[in-house]
Amino acid sequence: MTAQRGAPAPVGSPVSRVVVTVDGIPMSALLADAGDPRAVIVALHGGASTSVYWDCPGRPRLSLLRAAAAVGFSVVALDRPGYGASAGHAAQLAAPRRRVELAYAAADRLLAGRPTGAGVFVLGHSVGCELAVRMAADPAGPDLLGLDLLGVGLSGTGREHNPAAVPVLAGWRPDTGWPRRGAGLRELLWRPAHAYPDELIGGAAIGSPSPPYEATVVDGWAERDFAALAARVRVPVHFTLGEYEPVWLAGLAALADIAGLFTASPRVIVHEQVGGGHNLSVGLAAAAYHLQVLSFVEECMLWRGGRRGEEP
Numbered sequence: 001m002t003a004q005r006g007a008p009a010p011v012g013s014p015v016s017r018v019v020v021t022v023d024g025i026p027m028s029a030l031l032a033d034a035g036d037p038r039a040v041i042v043a044l045h046g047g048a049s050t051s052v053y054w055d056c057p058g059r060p061r062l063s064l065l066r067a068a069a070a071v072g073f074s075v076v077a078l079d080r081p082g083y084g085a086s087a088g089h090a091a092q093l094a095a096p097r098r099r100v101e102l103a104y105a106a107a108d109r110l111l112a113g114r115p116t117g118a119g120v121f122v123l124g125h126s127v128g129c130e131l132a133v134r135m136a137a138d139p140a141g142p143d144l145l146g147l148d149l150l151g152v153g154l155s156g157t158g159r160e161h162n163p164a165a166v167p168v169l170a171g172w173r174p175d176t177g178w179p180r181r182g183a184g185l186r187e188l189l190w191r192p193a194h195a196y197p198d199e200l201i202g203g204a205a206i207g208s209p210s211p212p213y214e215a216t217v218v219d220g221w222a223e224r225d226f227a228a229l230a231a232r233v234r235v236p237v238h239f240t241l242g243e244y245e246p247v248w249l250a251g252l253a254a255l256a257d258i259a260g261l262f263t264a265s266p267r268v269i270v271h272e273q274v275g276g277g278h279n280l281s282v283g284l285a286a287a288a289y290h291l292q293v294l295s296f297v298e299e300c301m302l303w304r305g306g307r308r309g310e311e312p
Contacts, residue, residue: 020109027106028085030077032065037074046126051077062286082211090211121145137232146236146300195277230261238296242276
């Protein structure tokens with residue numbers, strides 16, 4: 001596909017909520033439409049949240065959707081299968097393959113008739129990284145521009161838990177997404193307080209019950225599935241941990257360990273975001289992180305265009 005130059009949307013361009021139906025299942029999303037975009041980002045939120053995560057409530061400067069549209073990228077922030085409009089169908093979504101198919105189909109339906117520029121790029125946060133990696137490892141994955149993984153959570157993409165998180169995570173409950181000591185997990189995921197706007201700490205503004213299938217995701221991901229799927233990803237990968245990531249071990253060694261799993265990827269970039277906590281995209285470091293994401297999308301366009309002899 002020949003890359004298209006998109007006219008940037010004005011700063012503060014509206015974000016709309018949209019719903020499409022796939023095989024009888026309604027799928028909702030937030031859409032920031034750049035009109036004639038340079039590329040499209042499909043963003044997948046983490047657990048116990050919704051697509052609102054990517055459009056920070058009351059803080060437009062911290063919104064990925066608005067920042068991306070302002071420089072010519074469209075964003076489809078899906079409510080992952082089992083969230084948003086599809087919450088009532090969660091019992092049908094236990095199979096990982098079904099969730100991948102549904103996410104791809106929903107994105108295709110939402111983008112039908114709209115230009116996609118240089119292509120589609122997938123971004124995942126926390127538990128949403130599971131779906132993002134599965135999409136990139138799918139047979140359709142090589143058609144993506146690239147993959148960005150933000151932070152790590154209960155299933156996330158970490159390799160070794162932070163020792164301080166182990167007793168808190170031991171009581172995780174699939175029906176609510178929080179452990180029996182719910183306050184303990186909320187405190188863990190929203191540390192340190194100075195990394196977030198006061199009104200967002202605790203997550204009430206973006207919160208949602210988690211679908212039951214996420215219990216299975218949590219139980220088997222880091223130990224069983226992540227390494228096998230990462231080895232099948234054949235597009236460039238950008239992986240970020242916040243400086244204050246509380247669930248998994250951070251630091252250069254941990255980042256290098258994770259990068260080493262993407263053995264088929266042509267390029268893997270790791271980044272530790274200064275001032276960032278677990279919920280980085282609704283934190284005070286969100287704008288800095290989102291610029292990193294958009295820069296990497298540009299690099300993926302250059303990488304893809306260079307191999308096809310196209311101008312990005």
